[in-house]
Amino acid sequence: MPVERIDTADIPGGGQLHLMRCGPDFSIQFGEDELMGSLDFGSEKALATLACERMGLQQDRVLIGGLGMGFTLRAALAILPAHTSIVVAELVPKVVTWASGPLTHLFGDTLADPRVELEIRDVHDVIVNAPQGFDAILLDVDNGPDGFIQDANDRLYCNWGLRAAFAALRAGGVLAIWSAYADDAFVDRLHKAGFMVDEVRVPATIGRERTPYTIWLAAKPR
Incomplete structure (x- = not known):
């Protein structure tokens, strides 16, 4: 079955993401590397479910770094209580456009949920400007703990970046x-x-x- 490039998105700071389709299946690629696909999404769901299971009773505000294909957000909405506020930080504006376009069938009405606040913003900036602002931070913005998509993402995983995440969590909070x-x-x-x-x-x-x-589940002591 032929692979078709549906669209291309410029990444702030350089580089591009490609939205690909093969029959009914979609993927988002960076260069030759697949970042995520509509066939294999169990780990993206697990990122949310495992983190939420470890949050304890305090589940007021959650940050998701990276919108992707919406699997982590959908899983978080399914498991978190109705009062939880979920902030989604997405760096690439066109990824949000895809969510209401060719990937609508994956997202459904998740972005219209009143619990969801979408920010077109670098998740690092959200973290450093929110001391004790979150009960959980869920990061799926690279293929691992290094600046794969953009070099600036290294600051998420370096010593001082992790200290910033620690400071942004409330006691008992989880960085996933x-x-x-x-x-x-x-x-x-x-x-x-x-x-x-x-x-x-x-x-x-x-x-x-x-x-x-x-998936690393890093808990801030109570």
């Missing part, structure tokens, strides 16, 4: 980060920033030979 691979050095940085860390491997649902994805 999706990755396509494991990284022991990153776990060490999470510990040094003050987090208690749980590493979860989530198997890919497409292709038995694929390496499991990694």
Whole structure:
């Protein structure tokens, strides 16, 4: 079945994302690398469900970094109580356009939910400007804990970036980060920033030979 490029989105600071379609299936690619696809989304859902399960009773405000195809947002809306406010920070404006265009069938009415506040903004800027502002921060903006999409994203995963995330969480809050691979050095940085860390491997649902994805659940002590 032929692969078709549906649209291209410029990334602020340089680079492009490509929205691809193969029959009924869609994917978002950066260069030759697939960032996410409509067939294999179990780990994106797990990012939300695992984090929310560890948040405890305080679930007032959650930050999701990266809109993607909306799977993490949909899972968060399904599990979080009606009073929870969910802020979604998306850097690339056209990704939001895709959500109400060719990817409407994936998003449904999630962005119209009154609990959702969408910001076209770098998630790093949201974090550093919200001390003790969130009960959970869910990050799925790169393929792992490094600046894959843009070099500036390194500041999310460096020592001082993790300290900023720690400061943006309320006591008992959770920083959850999706990755396509494991990284022991990153776990060490999470510990040094003050987090208690749980590493979860989530198997890919497409292709038995694929390496499991990694989700780090870093809790701020109460």
